[in-house]
Structure formats: C-alpha cells, structure tokens
Amino acid sequence: MSTVAELLSEARRLSLEDAPLLLAHVLGKDRGWLFAWPEHRLDDVQLKQYRQLLERRRQGEPLAYLTGEREFWSLALEVSPAVLIPRPETELLVELALNLDLPESIQVLELGTGSGAIAIALATERPDWQITATDTSAAALAIARGNAARHQAPNLDFIQGHWYQALSGDGKYQLILSNPPYVMAGDPHLLEDGLPWEPPEALTAGSDGLADLRIIISEAPAHLLPDADGWLLVEHGYDQGKAVRDLFRKAGFSQVITRQDLGGKDRVTLGCYPPRP
Numbered sequence: 074m075s076t077v078a079e080l081l082s083e084a085r086r087l088s089l090e091d092a093p094l095l096l097a098h099v100l101g102k103d104r105g106w107l108f109a110w111p112e113h114r115l116d117d118v119q120l121k122q123y124r125q126l127l128e129r130r131r132q133g134e135p136l137a138y139l140t141g142e143r144e145f146w147s148l149a150l151e152v153s154p155a156v157l158i159p160r161p162e163t164e165l166l167v168e169l170a171l172n173l174d175l176p177e178s179i180q181v182l183e184l185g186t187g188s189g190a191i192a193i194a195l196a197t198e199r200p201d202w203q204i205t206a207t208d209t210s211a212a213a214l215a216i217a218r219g220n221a222a223r224h225q226a227p228n229l230d231f232i233q234g235h236w237y238q239a240l241s242g243d244g245k246y247q248l249i250l251s252n253p254p255y256v257m258a259g260d261p262h263l264l265e266d267g268l269p270w271e272p273p274e275a276l277t278a279g280s281d282g283l284a285d286l287r288i289i290i291s292e293a294p295a296h297l298l299p300d301a302d303g304w305l306l307v308e309h310g311y312d313q314g315k316a317v318r319d320l321f322r323k324a325g326f327s328q329v330i331t332r333q334d335l336g337g338k339d340r341v342t343l344g345c346y347p348p349r350p
C-alpha cells in the first residue's frame with residue numbers, strides 16, 4: 074500500500090504531470106483533497122487502477138478519456154472515445170453566435186454535436202432558443218443527451234442522421250452552427266497529440282478536409298429562414314479560411330468573414346443569408 078504523499082512525490086520525481094489528476098480521479102476526490110490528506114493510503118485495487126491509468130497516459134491516451142470528463146464553456150462534460158474531446162478553440166464558435174444580433178427566441182441547428190458541447194453551451198446561455206443537435210453516431214448522441222440532462226438544458230433536442238438528412242419536415246432555422254470533421258485524410262497530424270484515440274469519423278473529411286464543409290455550407294440556405302437574417306457559423310482548419318469563404322460566397326451568403334482564435338489562427342467563418350445588399 075502507498076500513501077498519497079508517496080505517490081505524489083514519485084510522480085514529481087518522474088515528471089508525471091497528470092498524475093495528481095489521475096490519483097484524485099481514482100479516489101473520487103478533487104486535487105485539493107490530495108494535499109489535505111497526504112497520509113491517506115490507497116487500497117490494492119485503487120493502486121492498481123492508478124498505475125494502469127498512468128501507463129495509458131504515458132502511451133499518449135488523452136487525459137479526458139482517462140478521467141471521462143472535460144470542461145467546455147465552464148461546463149463539466151462527460152466524454153468517451155465515442156466523442157471528440159471538446160477543444161478550447163471551439164468556444165470561439167459559441168462566443169460569435171452569442172454576439173450576433175438575433176431575436177430572443179429562435180430555432181437553432183447544430184450539426185455534428187459529439188459530446189453536445191456547443192449545443193449545451195448555447196442552450197444554457199439562451200434558454201429561449203430552441204436548439205436541435207444532430208450526429209451520425211448513436212454512441213455520441215447518448216453521451217450528448219446525458220450531458221444535456223446533467224446541465225438541465227430542456228430546450229435541446231437530439232436527432233441521429235447524416236448532416237441535413239437527419240431533419241424531418243421542412244423546418245427552418247435562424248442560426249446553423251457546425252464544427253465538422255475538417256482534417257485531410259492521411260494528414261500526419263492525425264498521428265499526434267492524442268488524435269489516434271479520437272473517433273476518425275469526427276476528424277477527417279476527404280482528401281482535402283473540405284468534404285463535409287462543402288455539404289454543410291452549400292445546403293445551408295435551404296434550411297435558413299427566407300425572410301429573416303439567418304447565420305451560418307462553421308469551425309475549420311487554420312489553413313482553410315479562404316477556401317471556406319469561397320464556399321460561403323458561392324452558396325450566396327453575404328457579410329462573410331473569418332475570425333481568428335486566441336492563437337491568432339483562422340478558426341471560424343460566418344455569413345448571413347438571405348444576402349443583404
């Protein structure tokens with residue numbers, strides 16, 4: 074048996090940065106608790122679980138999959154290998170949507186919701202917006218539904234299906250958002266930063282990474298209200314800004330603009346439809 078203090082000191086010696094979080098996770102406590110109870114002894118089962126998690130982390134598995142949780146927009150969300158781990162950059166999409174001049178009560182569509190991060194952030198910020206979120210993955214939608222329940226977002230519905238084909242009827246939206254897969258198949262970055270553990274269908278989109286963005290942008294006008302300013306916002310790769318703006322203009326959008334993330338990289342493009350003169 075080992076104490077918390079012994080394990081933390083071993084982790085410091087071996088430069089295992091995430092060890093305190095994993096130790097707290099195994100004990101069902103927060104990090105602060107570890108420092109308040111240094112003499113607490115782990116039982117054999119806890120010690121074995123902790124060592125296994127440390128080894129998986131050492132092999133490159135993302136911390137969020139090991140603890141089953143990631144924070145997005147200050148909301149603790151459950152994650153599993155069925156969903157992309159929500160990224161801080163994606164908060165820009167939420168921020169831009171909230172800053173648009175939109176009525177208090179509108180219909181919103183999020184395509185490819187994964188853990189539900191974007192839809193739940195919007196649902197909690199705008200309780201009068203009615204939000205529909207889609208995904209092809211039933212496993213992802215199960216996680217997203219659980220997260221919506223956890224954060225009490227009753228103004229949120231989930232549907233399974235391929236992009237706009239998931240929608241039944243001809244309902245129209247005033248705001249459509251998506252953080253779709255946008256990495257080129259075969260991109261060497263897919264072998265780095267924990268990406269091999271994330272679902273490939275959440276990451277890659279054809280040989281140029283634009284296959285899903287093409288569908289989402291070109292088909293958006295048919296799903297936006299014809300008689301009100303509607304907006305489409307999409308996240309994309311740092312080197313896809315021009316290509317995505319061209320797709321927006323080709324689809325008939327006006328006020329097309331690309332915004333940069335905190336790292337100064339092109340990250341989100343948005344446009345208005347029907348086009349304004």
Ligand SMILES: C[S@@+](CC[C@H](N)C(=O)[O-])C[C@H]1O[C@@H](n2cnc3c(N)ncnc32)[C@H](O)[C@@H]1O
Nearest residue numbers: 157159185186187208209235236252253254275
């Ligand atoms: C990059 S992830 C984004 C997840 C989440 N919105 C976020 O920002 O963290 C893309 C999501 O699109 C979903 N997806 C992929 N192809 C799809 C399709 N044809 N129709 C609907 N969703 C799709 C994936 O399952 C995945 O959850």
